[in-house]
Amino acid sequence: MARIIIPTPLRKYTDQNRQFETQQDTLSAAIEQFIEKYPDVKQNLLDDNGNIRSYIKLYIGNEEVSPAENGSIELKEDTEVSIVPAIAGGC
Amino acid sequence: MKTLDIISQPESPLTKKSTKLDSFVGNTPLYPIQNLDIKEDVKVFAKLEWQQFGGSVKTRAAYRIIQDAIERGELTEGKHLLDASSGNTGIAYAHIGAALGIPVTLCLPENASEERKQILRSLDVNLKLTSRAGGTDEAQEVAKEIYEQNPSQYYYADQYSNPSNWKAHYDTTGPEILDQTNYDVTHFIAGLGTTGTFTGTGRFLKTYKQEIELIALQPDIAMHGLEGWKHLETAHTPAIFDDSVADVMQTVSTEEAHETMKLAAQKEGLLISPSSAANLAGALRLARQLEEGTIVTLFPDDSSKYGEVTNQLFK
Structure with a gap:
């Protein structure tokens, strides 16, 4: 089963769960299922056109992948997907 | 006799060195925003905070944190300054540490930009990279653990709880x-x-x-792209945060900040960071609501450490 690692900022919307397991076989289907399970995540991940927000990065393992191609990105049994926000800090 | 005791105590080399950067910290120019359709009787100014030693607003806090710790005897010769940072405070510690001979250890999320990590390595910082997903909240937890394992080796600066942080700006x-x-x-x-x-x-x-109005800004959503800003609903609230200070709290979206970065470049000749642009976006929104007034904001840093964002925006 593939896993989405849930970043700290989203955990408030995922009952503090740190990961989401999915049997979907593409990245886009996995994200869709993730949003269906936790609807408050949607506004955080998707822009008004339903695309992944331009500044959010997606990684498969340690490799960054283009959100625009997520429909064609296949997930394997042990794939780990990371959703990475900007770093909060600072002023 | 007490007076004699004080006189006879020799000043440590660190104490002697600690003031040598005084004239290079703060004192940043106040830049008038003039070309963004602002009414005649409304003025908008921004402090160009990257124009000081260390290259960002965070030099003010970092320098004060270090000076106060030396004065209290908590940061002594050979101790490492330890903290978690999203980048700019760490970079400020690193510049000041190099100049004063203070070794610096930083916990930094691994997804900090390459430019930032390269700057920190160049300044000889001991980097402890923490997970991408954990952000600065996790970096803070790791820094605390490192300190607790070996308190005699480190001065844990803890910028999120250290009152020297806000006092730097007060003074x-x-x-x-x-x-x-x-x-x-x-x-x-x-x-x-x-x-x-x-x-x-x-x-x-x-x-x-008392009549000066204070408007605090935060990102509109938890998954934002404004490095340095915190979405207070979902992030650890810093101990120094006092919610009674702001008269008004507003939000800015990352998309609005990115558009404002373009405007600042094209109309004002300023290449500013996303968080600077978010401040400008808030200031311009406020300016449109006023008939007269003098609005001041800050530009914490310029765009030089945000190559990925500028490559995307200025294709």
């Missing part, structure tokens, strides 16, 4: 703004990260004149 940023606006400032608006800038500057301005 420098606030007075500079009053002086540079000829005491005419009517509104101060800035984003919240550690909240030190807003809290310190805001408190100072209110002590001068």
